[in-house]
Amino acid sequence: MSKTYRDPIQTRIERPQRLAAVVRTGLLDTPPEPSLDQLTALAAQRLGVPATFISLVDRDRDFYKSHFGFGEPLNSVRQLEGRTFCHYAIGSDQPLVIDDTTRDPVYRDVPTVTTLGVRSYLGVPLVMEDGEVIGSFCAIDFEPRHWRSEDVATMVELAQATMREIRLRVGQAEG
Template identity: 35%
Template sequence: MTGSLTGFDEWLNRLLEECARDAGEDVVSYVARAVGSQMVADLRRSGRGSVEELMAHLNECKVFAEAEMPSVEAEITDPARLQSLYATGLLDSPPEEAYDRITRAAAAALDAPSAAMSLIDVDRQFFKSAVGMGTSEEERQTPLDRSVCQYAVANGAALLLEDARTDPVFRNHPAVLDGTVVAYLGIPLIDREDNAVGTLCVFDDKPRLWGTGHVQILSDLAHLAAERMFGSGTSQ
């Protein structure tokens, strides 16, 4: 396959070439990346095999781009931010209904299959509350490199991704490459000194269009979460 795909008509093949070119790839690489992402998503849903093993083979075959995500280490390791995070006492704490109500409301209001309240530590992402995700202790946290939320925290502003697979930066994120996150909307949880310690976020494994109403609803819910974490007078 050079510039066409068997079974596609001329119009589809022409559009395929244009999409690959816009993504900075040839057709073979573009199609291989799409197929690889779908294989990971299907394997994750079926539970029939090891996603980690599949990812290792895909990476060894250089199916996915090798470009690294931009570093936000300076923002994430800021001492004032970490002091605010640790002062909440929420890291490694058990689920609480007060926060679970907020994440359930976020998922329902934005019609999203997954929602979470994340806390960003120096080397990991901890989910204080989650909807549509695993609930075991192992599943309640991820290595920091799998966190999309860390970028909302680092910027201290809402992060919107309608189709991260086409974003020039986030298309290289591990959670995007393996199909876990395609659409994402996250609002940072900010204390009264403007330290962002985590996010309230929703995400989908399909593209989504986020409007101003979605951002406002999630921002209001994030404010409720921050008020509970830090008390009244938060900066959100």
């Protein structure tokens, strides 16, 4: 009797407790919000990158609650289906730092490397108080880039500000 291979990334994405935490935020399929858009704009400015975003990782898609620098159609659609870097980023409570996506055997086959031209990625997990990772605060560049420790620190700080905003909304919805 052979064992069926189960993709560990997909298993992590589909954990019922994690998915419930994503839904509990009440943010899926909601319009952009100025307070979060200010954070993604600030991240792009501080890091000097073309695109930043706040991603909520649902079962079959990444929903972009906020973004800065997306072109069409992603600007309007605000979601991607299939494997993304955010799926890898939610696997830890530490930032995922990729200087050159095409040189890394794990990440070079992520579809957005070819479809969007993503060459470098920095993603900080968004962690709820119960420890569930709901998504990530991300920056990308279309060129290889060495992410400095200051870049990572800035993104961690902005991810923490994002989580304060999300917790405020969850608290208001529950109260």
